[in-house]
Amino acid sequence: MPLFSVVIPTYNRASLLEQTLASVFAQTLTDHEVLVVDDGSTDGTSALLARYGDRIRVFRQDNAGQGVARNLGIREARGDYVAFLDSDDLWPPWTLATFQQVIREQGAPTVVMGRARAFQSPGELSDLEPVPFIARSFADYLASADATFVRTACAVAVRTEALRRVGGFSAKRISAEDYDLLYRLGIEPGFVYVESPVTLGYRQHAESSSRDFDRGYEGTLFLLEQERRGSYPGGAARRRERLAMLLFGLRHVTHWMLEHGRSRQALALYARGLRFHRVVPRWRYLLGFPPWVLAASLRSRR
Incomplete structure (x- = not known):
């Protein structure tokens, strides 16, 4: 059984996707399997995946969104850990080796989170180096709230x-399904954040789901509603920690929406x-x- 799926x-x-897979096959740690879940693609994805033969395990489904696709991968995973990678992002060669080091040195924590570097062209990642390993450990994810x-x-x-x-990811088509998962994992033992080296190249482009304002709005509402319903673990004793992270995200999203002319949605989330x-x-x-919303609205009318 592999360490990572x-x-x-x-x-x-x-x-x-071809670039993404190349970054996986360039990993210095080979104790892993690769699962690609094709979420109903209509381009040349099937032909591309066929070229890899048994180097990857391919699963296909009707288009249902990232959360459902990831859940299929979770169900089929054979590894002790699942390492998630979006099909437009890139790993430097040391990513899985760094995660393995965390697992060995930090008592096999439930969640390992890496550090990302945003990029538009892969050449922007050429200066990345496997600089000295630095990590911060916490009893669980909620304990990292501050x-x-x-x-x-x-x-x-x-x-x-x-x-x-x-239960894996939410099946909703929102941009916050990964944060929802982290909150549901909030009291599972062991959370480690890798400060150094960078372990992910996060591609920024017009089609990136993180730039979908409506999904960002709906995702933030979903997180708040989950908290209101008491769906996240930790109860009243851990409520302050959950809210510290949830509201940090809310503040970020409202400012982001305001900067892009979405004043009504920003004000609705604020309320x-x-x-x-x-x-x-x-x-x-x-x-x-x-007052920032009012000023933004006045500027847009000029």
């Missing part, structure tokens, strides 16, 4: 049995978060955001 969901990204690192939920390796126990901000208030945001 690399799960790659894909939909109509044949040209980018840490200031950038959370890259698309750059994680997770114990396979834990993924199956919490939805008010009840939660009573627990972990951020007064500069609470008092300052409505």
Whole structure:
């Protein structure tokens, strides 16, 4: 049985998927299997995947979204850990070896999160180096609530049995399904964040799901509703930690939407978060955001 099952969901990204797979096959650690879940592609994805033969395990489904595709990969995984990689992103050669080092040195934590570098052209990653290993360890994911690192939920390796126990990803077509998963894994023992080296090249382009404003809006609402319903683990004792992370994300999304002319959606999310901000208030945001929305609206009318 391999240490890692690399799960790659894909939909109509044949040209980018080839680069992604090349970065997986360039890994210095070979104790892994590669699972590609074709989410109903209609381009040349099938022909591309056929060229790899038994180097990869291919699964196909009708188009149902990334969450459903990843869940199929989780069900079929044979490894102790599932390492997720989107079909437009790239790994430097040391990614899986770095995750293996964490697992060996940190007592096999449930979740390992890497550090990402954004790029548009692969050449922008040419200066990456396997610099000295630095990692921060926490009792569980919620215990990292006050840490200031950038959370890259698309750059994680997770114990396979834990993924199956919490039910995998939401089937909703939202852009926050990975953060929802992390919150549901919130009290599973052991969370490690790799500060160094960079373990993911995160591609930024017009088709990136992270730039879908409506999905970002719906995803943030979904996370808040899950918290309201008590769907996340930890109960009242861990509520402050959950809200610290949830509301940090909400503030980021509202500013992002405001910058792109989505004032109504930004204000709606602000209002939805008010009840939660009573627990972990951020007064500069609470008092300052409505005037920022007003100023943005006035500028757009000129």
